[in-house]
Amino acid sequence: xxxxxxxxxxxxxxxxxxxxxxxxxxxxxxxxxxxxxxxxxxxxxxxxxxxxxxxxxxxxxxxxxxxxxxxxxxxxxxxxxxxxxxxxxxxxxxxxxxxxxxxxxxxxxxxxxxxxxxxxxxxxxxxxxxxx
Amino acid sequence: xxxxxxxxxxxxxxxxxxxxxxxxxxxxxxxxxxxxxxxxxxxxxxxxxxxxxxxxxxxxxxxxxxxxxxxxxxxxxxxxxxxxxxxxxxxxxxxxxxxxxxxxxxxxxxxxxxxxxxxxxxxxxxxxxxxxxxxxxxxxxxxxxxxxxxxxxxxxxxxxxxxxxxxxxxxxxxxxxxxxxxxxxxxxxxxxxxxxxxxx
Numbered sequence: 001x002x003x004x005x006x007x008x009x010x011x012x013x014x015x016x017x018x019x020x021x022x023x024x025x026x027x028x029x030x031x032x033x034x035x036x037x038x039x040x041x042x043x044x045x046x047x048x049x050x051x052x053x054x055x056x057x058x059x060x061x062x063x064x065x066x067x068x069x070x071x072x073x074x075x076x077x078x079x080x081x082x083x084x085x086x087x088x089x090x091x092x093x094x095x096x097x098x099x100x101x102x103x104x105x106x107x108x109x110x111x112x113x114x115x116x117x118x119x120x121x122x123x124x125x126x127x128x129x130x131x132x
Numbered sequence: 133x134x135x136x137x138x139x140x141x142x143x144x145x146x147x148x149x150x151x152x153x154x155x156x157x158x159x160x161x162x163x164x165x166x167x168x169x170x171x172x173x174x175x176x177x178x179x180x181x182x183x184x185x186x187x188x189x190x191x192x193x194x195x196x197x198x199x200x201x202x203x204x205x206x207x208x209x210x211x212x213x214x215x216x217x218x219x220x221x222x223x224x225x226x227x228x229x230x231x232x233x234x235x236x237x238x239x240x241x242x243x244x245x246x247x248x249x250x251x252x253x254x255x256x257x258x259x260x261x262x263x264x265x266x267x268x269x270x271x272x273x274x275x276x277x278x279x280x281x282x283x284x285x286x287x288x289x290x291x292x293x294x295x296x297x298x299x300x301x302x303x304x305x306x307x308x309x310x311x312x313x314x315x316x317x318x319x320x321x322x323x324x325x326x327x328x329x330x331x332x
Binding site: 113 | 195196205207209214218221231234235274275277278
């Protein structure tokens with residue numbers, strides 16, 4: 001249960017507050033397609049979060065469907081940089097029980113990898129290149 | 133490069149086609165061999181660790197450490213140059229909305245990935261004190277365009293459990309990450325084997 005709550009709170013912060021109106025019922029009850037139901041069933045944390053706050057699950061699924069990065073959080077209370085968080089999450093997500101979330105957390109771009117390769121090549125060349 | 137409209141010709145010459153297929157077979161073999169060897173040489177067979185080791189992030193971390201070693205990037209001065217180029221790359225990226233969209237990145241996230249007056253001295257201090265050592269948050273900065281900081285953390289933790297990386301807490305509370313050389317060595321072996329396959 002704690003895992004679901006942590007996920008719900010954490011991802012709702014990441015996802016912002018914009019819920020897809022097209023996928024929200026008249027009484028503000030989120031509606032899930034069959035495919036989305038299957039994703040929820042496959043991911044234990046989403047299933048738990050659904051019982052706590054279906055709206056959060058709606059936003060998570062909307063976000064997962066976006067091809068671009070997660071919107072960054074905004075607000076008066078400036079948080080520390082995401083790279084400087086100390087310690088481990090209190091409830092890490094069990095990847096075996098959350099396969100779709102695991103995939104979502106992965107990020108791979110051949111273009112970015114090529115760019116990093118070129119930067120390191122230039123750094124190496126600036127100091128004489130690789131050992132021969 | 134083939135001219136436009138020449139796509140059909142790609143399949144006309146059986147010899148050329150066979151060599152193309154051989155190349156893609158070798159490239160696929162390379163990726164397969166890398167992840168197989170990573171899992172084989174892991175100190176743990178724990179499914180949770182192995183599943184992370186099989187993530188692309190593990191390959192990216194291996195390649196990062198391999199390139200540092202292969203280009204002999206070892207001194208504080210080289211790390212300073214690297215951080216400077218990284219920052220310039222991030223600045224250029226923030227000005228290219230099309231590329232940011234392609235890479236799935238947002239300006240706020242990129243700005244977080246830059247080395248600042250606070251974080252740059254820390255990066256150089258750790259590197260000077262223990263060459264090859266990154267604060268985990270700084271490693272995530274360098275890899276920010278490839279993976280989220282959380283994915284980086286997950287992969288680094290898995291690599292530690294597998295015996296490829298060490299993670300220690302500094303007196304100031306930072307998590308310091310250092311490679312023992314086996315992860316990038318393993319990638320180097322796979323690359324060497326790939327090249328030999330291609331040269332046969």
